[in-house]
Structures are given as C-alpha cells and as structure tokens.
Amino acid sequence: SAVISQKPSRDICQRGTSLTIQCQVDSQVTMMFWYRQQPGQSLTLIATANQGSEATYESGFVIDKFPISRPNLTFSTLTVSNMSPEDSSIYLCSVGRGSYEQYFGPGTRLTVT
Amino acid sequence: GQQLNQSPQSMFIQEGEDVSMNCTSSSIFNTWLWYKQDPGEGPVLLIALYKAGELTSNGRLTAQFGITRKDSFLNISASIPSDVGIYFCAGQGGATNKLIFGTGTLLAVQP
Numbered sequence: 001s002a003v004i005s006q007k008p009s010r011d012i013c014q015r016g017t018s019l020t021i022q023c024q025v026d027s028q029v030t031m032m033f034w035y036r037q038q039p040g041q042s043l044t045l046i047a048t049a050n051q052g053s054e055a056t057y058e059s060g061f062v063i064d065k066f067p068i069s070r071p072n073l074t075f076s077t078l079t080v081s082n083m084s085p086e087d088s089s090i091y092l093c094s095v096g097r098g099s100y101e102q103y104f105g106p107g108t109r110l111t112v113t
Numbered sequence: 114g115q116q117l118n119q120s121p122q123s124m125f126i127q128e129g130e131d132v133s134m135n136c137t138s139s140s141i142f143n144t145w146l147w148y149k150q151d152p153g154e155g156p157v158l159l160i161a162l163y164k165a166g167e168l169t170s171n172g173r174l175t176a177q178f179g180i181t182r183k184d185s186f187l188n189i190s191a192s193i194p195s196d197v198g199i200y201f202c203a204g205q206g207g208a209t210n211k212l213i214f215g216t217g218t219l220l221a222v223q224p
Contacts, residue, residue, distance in 0.1 A: 004155075031210055042116055042201060043156070043214040058211075092155050099163060100144045100205040102212055104155035 002027055002095050004105035012111045013083055020079045021108045023093035028073035031096030034066070037107070038089045046091075049076040083112045117202055119215035127223050132189040134218045136202030144205040145185040146212065147176050151198045159200075160187070192222050 003026040013019050023032065032049040047055040047068055055068035070076045080087050088111050094102040119136045126132060136145070144163055148156035160171050162178035162185060169176055175188045185202055202215035 033211075042217050045211055048211070094155075096210055099161075100210060100212070101146065101158060101161050102203075103158060104148075107153075107155045109153075 002029060002097065002103050004093065004095060004103060006091075006093060006105040006108050008108060009106065010109035010111075012113060015084050015112055017083055018079055018081045019083065019110060020077050021091050021093075023076045023078070023105055025074045025095050029095040029097070030073070031102075032070060032076045033094045033096070033102065034068060034076070034078045035092040035094065035104075036089045037092060043092065046078070049078075049093075080110065083110075085112045088112045117204055117213055117215035119200075119202055119218050121218060122216070123219040123221070125221045125223070126192055128193060130192050132192055132196070132220060133186065134188075134200060134220075135184060135186045136204075136215045137184045138204055138213075139183070140204075140206055141182040142204035142206040143182075145176070145178050146203040146205075147174075147185070147187050148201045148203060149198045150201065150217075156201060189220075192220075194222050194224050196220060197222050 005024045007022045034046040035043045037043050045058050046061045047057040049055050049068050049070040051070045067079045090107045090109050092107045094104045117136050117138050146161050147159045150156040160176040165182050166180050167178040173190045177186045200218045203212040
C-alpha cells in the first residue's frame with residue numbers, strides 16, 4: 001500500500017467560496033482518483049486525475065466546479081468551486097496499485113454554511 | 114452514478130457471533146474488493162478478489178468472488194468490538210480502472 005495524506009483534514013466554508021484540497025502520496029503512482037462521500041452515503045467517483053493532462057470527469061461532475069491538478073506522480077489537488085451547502089461532504093483521494101486495488105487517504109470533511 | 118446493492122444495510126450483533134454480508138450487481142465484474150471504513154477515516158482495503166469462485170481469507174475475514182461474477186460475499190468470524198464500522202464492496206469491470214462502490218453495510222458489535 002501507500003501512505004496518503006490529505007490537507008486540510010476538515011474545513012468549514014461559506015457559500016460562494018472555493019476550497020482546494022491537497023493529496024500527497026509517499027511514492028510515485030500512476031493512477032490517482034477523487035471521490036465524494038455525502039453524509040451517510042457511499043463513495044462516488046468525481047474524476048481520475050491524469051498526470052500531465054486534463055482530468056477525466058464522471059457523469060454529473062464538471063471541470064468548472066471541480067478543477068483538478070496533477071503536476072507530478074505524487075501530488076494532486078481538487079478544488080471545490082463556488083460552494084453551496086449541497087457540497088458538504090467528505091472528499092477522498094485514492095491511488096491505484098496492483099490489479100485495480102485502490103488505497104484511500106483519510107479524507108477531507110467539508111461543511112458549507 | 115451506478116452503485117452495487119449490498120445487504121444487509123445494517124447489522125447489530127453480539128461479540129463472538131459470525132457475520133455474513135453480500136454484494137450483488139446486474140453487471141459482470143472482473144475484480145471485487147472489500148473495504149472497511151471507520152468513523153472519520155478513509156476506507157481501508159481488506160480483501161481483493163480476481164477470479165470467479167476465488168475464496169480468500171485475511172485473518173477472521175473470508176471473502177468469495179461469486180461464480181456468476183455478479184456477486185461477492187464477506188464473512189467475519191468471531192466478531193469483536195473493533196469490527197464495528199461500515200463495510201463497502203467495490204467492483205471493477207471492463208477495460209476501466211474505475212471502481213463502483215456498494216451501498217455499504219453498517220456493523221455494530223455489542224460487547
């Protein structure tokens with residue numbers, strides 16, 4: 001597995017503002033992913049963060065709302081833009097290892113007021 | 114998005130009891146994964162399954178990849194209080210690296 005850290009661990013933000021979440025891995029990885037977990041719900045994939053190219057977004061998620069950067073093989077950021085209370089969730093990054101296994105960071109707990 | 118159906122939705126058991134949960138899909142998967150999520154933490158990978166019919170153990174946990182490739186099962190033997198958490202299955206299919214997650218099973222263990 002890999003050691004994955006996320007910053008911030010939690011935040012409370014006002015509507016209309018933006019928050020950038022960082023994901024750092026202790027070793028180079030090819031695949032990095034961003035998920036959203038709404039309160040009491042399962043995990044939903046937001047996008048695959050591609051190194052050196054634009055992220056691949058899932059249906060229902062757009063780049064203007066969730067811009068993603070992946071400048072190298074150990075780091076990625078997810079920005080939640082123009083936030084509303086509906087964006088209150090846990091945001092998780094994961095890395096791919098081996099045959100489709102994914103390992104998760106501790107998550108960022110976002111509350112939008 | 115698409116989700117896998119997990120059952121039961123929640124379980125409340127006594128310490129020492131065995132636990133069984135399952136995950137079903139209308140689609141075929143090539144890989145099944147089982148995760149556990151503790152409160153305030155990210156999911157932790159418990160077991161990975163790669164072949165139909167495969168049975169894999171990790172301590173008191175045993176998981177099986179269903180023969181039809183549309184389901185998977187997780188058993189926990191002799192449950193202990195630290196087994197408390199939410200268990201998620203996840204499936205991977207086709208040529209994609211993406212995982213689809215189950216709806217989760219909440220496990221509560223009473224000492």
